Amino acid sequence: MSPSLDHLPVVHAAARLEHVRYAIRDMAVLAEQLAREGKTILPLNIGDPLKFDFRTPPHLIAAVEKAMRDGHNGYAPSLGIPEAVEAIRAEAERKGIRNLQSVFLTAGVSEALEICLTALVNAGENVLSPCPEYPLYSAILAKLGTEPNSYLLDEKNEWEPDLEDIARKINSRTRGILVSNPNNPTGAVYSRPTLERITELARQHHLVIFADEIYDKLILDEAPHATLATLAPDVPVVSFNGLSKSYLVPGWRVGWGVVSGEAATVKPYLEGIHQLLRARLCSNHPQQFAVRPALEGSQDHLIEVRSKLRVRRDLTVRACRTTPHMSCGAPRGAFYAFPKIDIPDSDEDFVKRLLVEKHVLMVHGTGFGQAPGTKHVRIVFLPNEATLTRAYEGLQAFIAEHYA
Ligand code: PLP
Numbered sequence: 001m002s003p004s005l006d007h008l009p010v011v012h013a014a015a016r017l018e019h020v021r022y023a024i025r026d027m028a029v030l031a032e033q034l035a036r037e038g039k040t041i042l043p044l045n046i047g048d049p050l051k052f053d054f055r056t057p058p059h060l061i062a063a064v065e066k067a068m069r070d071g072h073n074g075y076a077p078s079l080g081i082p083e084a085v086e087a088i089r090a091e092a093e094r095k096g097i098r099n100l101q102s103v104f105l106t107a108g109v110s111e112a113l114e115i116c117l118t119a120l121v122n123a124g125e126n127v128l129s130p131c132p133e134y135p136l137y138s139a140i141l142a143k144l145g146t147e148p149n150s151y152l153l154d155e156k157n158e159w160e161p162d163l164e165d166i167a168r169k170i171n172s173r174t175r176g177i178l179v180s181n182p183n184n185p186t187g188a189v190y191s192r193p194t195l196e197r198i199t200e201l202a203r204q205h206h207l208v209i210f211a212d213e214i215y216d217k218l219i220l221d222e223a224p225h226a227t228l229a230t231l232a233p234d235v236p237v238v239s240f241n242g243l244s245k246s247y248l249v250p251g252w253r254v255g256w257g258v259v260s261g262e263a264a265t266v267k268p269y270l271e272g273i274h275q276l277l278r279a280r281l282c283s284n285h286p287q288q289f290a291v292r293p294a295l296e297g298s299q300d301h302l303i304e305v306r307s308k309l310r311v312r313r314d315l316t317v318r319a320c321r322t323t324p325h326m327s328c329g330a331p332r333g334a335f336y337a338f339p340k341i342d343i344p345d346s347d348e349d350f351v352k353r354l355l356v357e358k359h360v361l362m363v364h365g366t367g368f369g370q371a372p373g374t375k376h377v378r379i380v381f382l383p384n385e386a387t388l389t390r391a392y393e394g395l396q397a398f399i400a401e402h403y404a
Helices: 015-019 023-036 058-069 082-095 108-118 136-143 163-169 192-205 263-279 286-296 300-321 347-358 385-403
Strands: 100-106 126-131 150-154 174-180 208-212 237-242 255-260 377-380
Touching: 015 136, 023 347, 058 286, 082 100, 082 255, 082 286, 100 108, 100 263, 108 136, 108 208, 108 237, 108 255, 108 263, 126 136, 150 163, 163 192, 174 192, 192 208, 255 263, 300 385, 347 377, 347 385
Parallel strands: 126 150, 126 174, 174 208, 208 237
Antiparallel strands: 100 255, 237 255
């Protein structure tokens, strides 16, 4: 007979987790339950191209396999293997980043963000983060005990950052600003004047800019992407990028940070980052051998990726614009759309019922933060046209049945 467990105290999670949310995965739990009941779910929720018809370029797999066979299975240098560091540095220089002070590899952009924010902010200080945002930003900031401080992205202005709101929100405890461009969840690609204005505010208020540019090779329109760090070589900028999205290996966890700015200004901060990089030993070793072939080898797969995404983006925008109670700008980068929904219910209820009744899985706007009084859903348009078409038919039927 097993002993009674009644007298054992419950193990509580730390209070700091109260503000950690990850709606993208939370909604997936309900979808898994429906799938176990035999329902076919149409997944428009998760930004993993490998779940759809996108395949890793074979030369990257060959490079990692070779690295493993050659015995590169021990710990790597804390900042990364020299050939990967050099390839990232060379690419940063090709993009026009000057005053480059450090390059380091991490387990995805996720770990780079965590390390660089941890090395900068004290409890009670704050970092401006976008609203809506990629939820990892506020999860890390909450964990660090910072004050929440978000700036609005302006839906009426193609989701560009609201510069007046940024200026208003900067206070004596603001240490940095997070910029996601191309943006998750809106698909916006910011204009050069907007980015220049952000660098001016950062210069004026001594802020570190965190430029998350993980989607910068997934631009779906003609207008080019401006690399933020190139606009202000004197301002401390950490540019983040990695192999997950553009090179179709999110599970390999290969990301990096590139720090630029005046050497003397960033020195102590850089030492803090390096200290944390050493404390966690290193990032995945054999996978780092894919970085040079990725950045310097054939980029042909990107042509196909972008052309598939353009078709799926257009299909998505057409569907959203012909759906009553829904409005949507055209995403210009990445693979996300963030249409507005005009309904009496909460967007979380909307998304849950859409999933239960039509088996279409999207994520509610509240999972990303949104301007007060507005409601949205985030759509990932990675699935093929047939899946997207069925999903949008389900969406339109759902809206007709509940909100006619
Ligand atoms: N930054 C943004 C804006 C993302 O959308 C994602 C993943 O969806 C990440 C970072 C995480 O990237 P990684 O796989 O390199 O950790």
